[in-house]
Amino acid sequence: MSQIEQAVAQHYTTGALTERVRAALEASGIDPDAATVADLKAGDEFHTGGVLATDNLFAQLGPTHATRVLDVGCGIGGTSRYVVDRYDSTVTGIDLTPELVETATALSDLVGHSDKSSFHVGSALNMPVPDAGFDLAVMLHVGMNIEDKAGLFGEVARTLATGGTFGLFDVMRGEVAGQLDFPLPWSTVADTSFVDAPEVYRDAATAAGLELVTETDRTDFAVKFFEDVFARLAENGPPPLGIHLMMGETAPEKFQNYVKNLKTGRIRPTEMIFKKTG
Numbered sequence: 097m098s099q100i101e102q103a104v105a106q107h108y109t110t111g112a113l114t115e116r117v118r119a120a121l122e123a124s125g126i127d128p129d130a131a132t133v134a135d136l137k138a139g140d141e142f143h144t145g146g147v148l149a150t151d152n153l154f155a156q157l158g159p160t161h162a163t164r165v166l167d168v169g170c171g172i173g174g175t176s177r178y179v180v181d182r183y184d185s186t187v188t189g190i191d192l193t194p195e196l197v198e199t200a201t202a203l204s205d206l207v208g209h210s211d212k213s214s215f216h217v218g219s220a221l222n223m224p225v226p227d228a229g230f231d232l233a234v235m236l237h238v239g240m241n242i243e244d245k246a247g248l249f250g251e252v253a254r255t256l257a258t259g260g261t262f263g264l265f266d267v268m269r270g271e272v273a274g275q276l277d278f279p280l281p282w283s284t285v286a287d288t289s290f291v292d293a294p295e296v297y298r299d300a301a302t303a304a305g306l307e308l309v310t311e312t313d314r315t316d317f318a319v320k321f322f323e324d325v326f327a328r329l330a331e332n333g334p335p336p337l338g339i340h341l342m343m344g345e346t347a348p349e350k351f352q353n354y355v356k357n358l359k360t361g362r363i364r365p366t367e368m369i370f371k372k373t374g
C-alpha cells in the first residue's frame with residue numbers, strides 16, 4: 097500500500113464499525129439479526145444521494161442474474177447488497193480499508209448474501225481479481241481518493257470482458273476554479289483529495305480502451321438531496337443509522353463543506369457510463 101493509500105484507509109477507519117451499525121439498528125427499533133437490505137440503506141450507501149443515486153445509475157445499467165459485477169471501492173457494501181437484492185447478480189467488492197471490508201462482509205452475511213457476494217481488501221489500482229472476469233464494474237465516490245486516473249481506468253478495463261460496462265458516480269471538479277473547503281467526506285485534507293475534471297476521466301477512459309456512452313451532471317439532484325437532508329436534520333436531529341457513522345466527529349462540518357463547494361460550482365457530482373468495445 098502506498099503512503100497515500102495508507103492515509104486514505106486511515107481516514108475511513110473509525111473503529112468498531114460493525115458494532116456501531118448493529119447498535120444503530122437496535123436504536124432504530126430493528127433487530128440487527130433480522131435486518132433486511134432495505135433496513136441498512138440509511139447507512140450503507142456512502143455517496144451523494146444514497147440509494148436514490150444508486151437507483152438512478154443502475155436503472156441505466158440494467159444488470160441481470162447472470163451479470164458478474166465488480167464494485168470498485170465498495171465501502172461497507174451497500175451498493176453490492178443493492179445489486180444482489182434487486183437484480184440477483186453476483187458481486188465482488190474491493191476496498192482499500194480493512195474495517196469497511198470487514199463490515200461489508202458482516203452485513204452481507206447478515207442479510208443472507210454470502211453465496212452471491214464476496215469482499216476483499218485491495219487497491220483499485222491493483223485489484224486481486226482475474227482479467228476479463230466481469231461484465232459490469234461500478235464505482236461510486238472513489239475516484240476522489242485516487243490521483244492516478246489513468247492507472248484506475250486501465251485496471252478497471254483489465255477486469256472487464258469485451259462488451260463489458262463501467263458505470264461510475266464521482267465528485268468531479270466544477271466550472272469554478274479555486275481551492276476546495278475541507279474537511280470533506282472523502283478527505284480531511286487536500287493531500288488525499290484528487291478531485292478531477294470530467295475531461296480527466298474521459299481521457300483516462302479513452303487511453304484504457306473504454307468508450308463513453310453517457311455523462312450526466314448530477315449537481316441539481318445533489319443540491320435538492322442536501323436541502324431535504326438538512327430539513328430533516330433540523331426537524332428530527334440525526335437518525336441513529338446514517339453514513340455519519342463512517343465519518344467521525346467532524347461529519348457535520350464535512351457535509352456543510354460539501355454543500356458549500358457544490359453551491360459555488362467548485363465540485364460537480366457526475367455519472368459516467370463506458371463500454372469496453374475492444
Ligand SMILES: C[S@@+](CC[C@H](N)C(=O)[O-])C[C@H]1O[C@@H](n2cnc3c(N)ncnc32)[C@H](O)[C@@H]1O
Binds near residue numbers: 101141218
Ligand atoms: C466515499 S466511500 C464510498 C464507498 C462505496 N462506494 C459507497 O458508495 O458506499 C469511498 C471508498 O473508497 C475506498 N477507496 C479509496 N481509495 C481506494 C483505492 N485506491 N482502492 C480501493 N478503494 C479505495 C475507501 O476505502 C472507501 O470505502
